[in-house]
Amino acid sequence: MKNNFLTKTIICSLFFSGLYTHAQKTTLVVDASKSITKIQPTMFGLFFEDINFAADGGLYAEMIKNRSFEFDKPLMGWEQPNTKRSSMNKESGSASPVKLSQEKNNSNFCRVEINNDKGYALINEGFRGMGVKKDAQYNLSLKAANHNGGVKKIIFQLIDKDQKVIGETSIIPKSDQWTQYTSQFKASQTEAKAKFKITFEGNGTIDLDMISLFPEDTWKNRKNGLRKDLVQLLYDVKPGFLRFPGGCIVEGRTLSDRYQWKKSIGEVEERKTMMNRWNVEFNHKQTPDYFQSFGLGFFEYFQLSEDIGAEPLPILSCGMACQYNTGELAPMDELDPYIQDALDLIEFANGAVTTNWGKIRSDMGHPKPFNLKYIGVGNEQWGPDYIERFKVFEKAIKAKYPNIIIVSGSGPSPDGEHFDYAMAELKKLNAELVDEHYYKSPQWFRENAGRYDNYDRKGPKIFAGEYAAQSVSGANPNNRNNWECAFSEAAFMTGLERNAEVVQLTSYAPLMAHEDAWQWTPDMIWFNNLESYGSANYYVQKLFSTNKGTDLLNITKDGKPLIGENNLYASAVKDINTKEIIVKVVNTSQSPQEVNLDLKGTKTASKGSIITLASANLNDENTFTDPKKISPKESEYKVTKGAQQVKLPAYSVTVVKLKYN
Known part of the structure; x- marks a missing residue:
């Protein structure tokens, strides 16, 4: 043998x-x-969108889902395993959400009535479970108001799939006024699908809010920060820029649920939770528990950009909701708030601490400006309505901040009527940087490696803002991150690089996906509650980005x-x-x-x-x-x-x- x-x-x-x-x-x-x-140093970068549980449940390391009871169903994510649902017959206690004030962003809290000692439990399921590591430290925080001192102790436990306790701590709620409590404890075993159990000693009524659990070991050891392994994967790409907070999530299904950056900054507990637009977008993957806490907000995005050495590239609503959904338009004479958002964002990023928004940035812990150079107007809108609105944004931004580079959009496709119209109009406007998107077959990427060879060297520069080879077809749940897709993208990227006179920024999309909670495939980085890895596409991106050269x-x-x-x-x-x-x-x-x-x-x-x-x-x-x-x-x-x-x-x-x- x-x-x-x-x-x-x-x-x-x-x-x-x-x-x-x-x-x-x-x-x-x-x-x-x-x-x-x-x-350009920005040649190869990253595009982050809160899709596939990329923020809450992913990059943002919070382990408690619906920590402030602000989901549309206030007790979503919370179980009451030993409580009969009938209000006529409570075994040992019950929890109910109660309105505090309609004016506050965090308007709900949970009122728990304890009737029997140690009998009642409240369990949080986490984001498809909680990833817990043996010997790792976990930081607990919450607010509580203990009416008449009836509840003597609150016990917090991490439990595994067999209900075994794998980590425990407790607090003594001493005040009948809202009081912040913190504690730290260590896990005794590794568990990918842990849950968080709360029990009580004593009898009485207690109010709970902002129940939060974070690993101690976060990126740069920031308290209540970002998941270390995921940021490390981003850092290792050495990206030239970070585009955020996404694509369609910027637009919203309607204008009222568009991303509004001002609601994502300030004290975390005052950031208004809202539904994530991707939770009901695709019939193949309904995720009604997908919300945005905005714990990962614009300040954190700027900070992350700085951490990984990337230029920040925020994209803002142009007053047009997603045209695949309602296509709702803000009237031209009502665009001022949208334009002001753009101007205020530049001040937030770059303004001196003596300015209104610069002071807010400073108060959040970053007196030094973030040195913002780019801003995007709209995501992938199309048609005359977009061009009309873009002109107004461009005029206002350039009047106050002439050095800011404005990113415009050419629509959702790399060709066709909408694309041709947008490119023709944007050329007339001498647009600086045009965002092109393409989700096509691997063959298309190979056949289009010469796409930019004949682009006008004196025309707008190109931002290839979203692209990924689709093994089956666009928005198909059967798309795979297979090797043919990855090397076909590499073939296309040689064309991007060869045309660096025209192409100045490029990014694969989407960036991240949770193994158990994705809506869209393929994705560059995959993760579960404990582990993460880069796809073959990730390594293609990394190869080009870390070897982009200077000339x-x-x-x-x-x-x-x-x-x-x-x-x-x-x-x-x-x-x-x-x-x-x-x-x-x-x-x-x-x-x-x-x-x-x-x-x-x-x-x-x-x-x-x-x-x-x-x-x-x-x-x-x-x-x-x-x-x-x-x-x-x-x-x-x-x-x-x-x-x-x-x-x-x-x-x-x-x-x-x-x-x-």
Whole structure:
């Protein structure tokens, strides 16, 4: 058996060696003597939208769902396991939401009536459970008002799926006035689907509100902060920008439920909870418990941008609700509040502490300005109504803040009547940056790698703001983050990079999805309550972003760009900071190939590096059980005299990095 194994190994090696030897060789000439244009630092960035439980239940590390009882059904997320529902027959107690004041954003609290000692329990289910880690510390906080001191103690427990207690603490509610209480405790075991149980000692009535539980170990150890592993994945991409708070979530199904940034700042408990528009958008994945607490609000988005080294890029409503829903329009003579929101946001981000909104930012803990450079007007609106409103926004913003770069939109599709109209009108307006979106098949991405080759170099610059290859079709629940989608995006991205004179920002979308609570696929990062991983698409994005260089170089085959010939795609840059020539080549063929890199106008060091992202099967994916099945492999590359030979595996993305003198 051993000899047979060796024989098979030798035959296999000879077979693949033969494939490389007899494969058609493609010679690529890289002209390193001159820079075509500078690569913008914002070239590859991130697009965050609160879809798929990306904020509450995801990036925002709060573990209690409906902590302030402000969902449309105030006790959604809370169980009363040992209480009969009849008000005529209470076994040991009951909880009911009670209105405090219609004027307050946090207008509900929970009134609990305890009739029997230790008999009544209130249980929070978390966001599809709670991810608890052994020996990790958890921070509890809540507000309580203990009427007549009847309740002597409140016990808080993390319980596993078998009701076993895996963490516990308690507080003594001493006042009949609203009082803040805090405690910390450690978990005794790891559990992905834990719940949070509250029991009481004594008899009487107690009011509860803002019951909150956070892990101690958050990003940058910020109290009540962001989930560390998810931010780390974002940080590792080294993104040039962070677009927020999303796409369609900006617009709202109606204007009344659009995203309003001013309601997302200030004290967390005063931020008004509202329904997330994605909770009933798709019949294939109804999530009626999907709400926005805005614990992750605009201040936190700016702070996150700063943390990961990304330019903040907020998008605001232009007075048009989602045109796929109601398409409700704010009349032109009623646009002032929307425009003022944009002007005030710039002041919030950049204003001195002596300004109204700059002081609010400072009071929240950030006296230094966030140095906002970009602002988006509308998400993917279309038609004359959008252009009419955009003109008014642009005039007002430029009058007060002439240096702010304004992002306009070309609609939801990369072609068609709406797209053609928008682009023609925005060119007339000399728009600075136009947002294009495309959710298309992998084949479309390969076939459109030359999309921007003929764009007017003197026209608007392009923000490829939302794109992702769809393995089945747009908005289809069966879409997968498979390898064909990922390397097809890589092929397209070589075209984005080759056209850096026109394309200045790009981002995959959506960014995140909860394993048990997604609405849209595919997504760049997947997570559950304990773990997270980057998809193959994530690693493609990371490869390009961490190797974007500073200057675009010309790379050609027979004097022309390599766009799909022999199923190959290529782009090249140099990095004046690291003194490297960086060549990216994508092989979308089922067979290995070789390329010769003929570097002109520079001398290279004797060693470099080569990074390969490859998988044999078009349908391969990263998963929770195999999170790095498709991930980059880096090795040393030895430079030879003359042209450099590079072997490209089948279905691969290869980055060659050569030091230059």
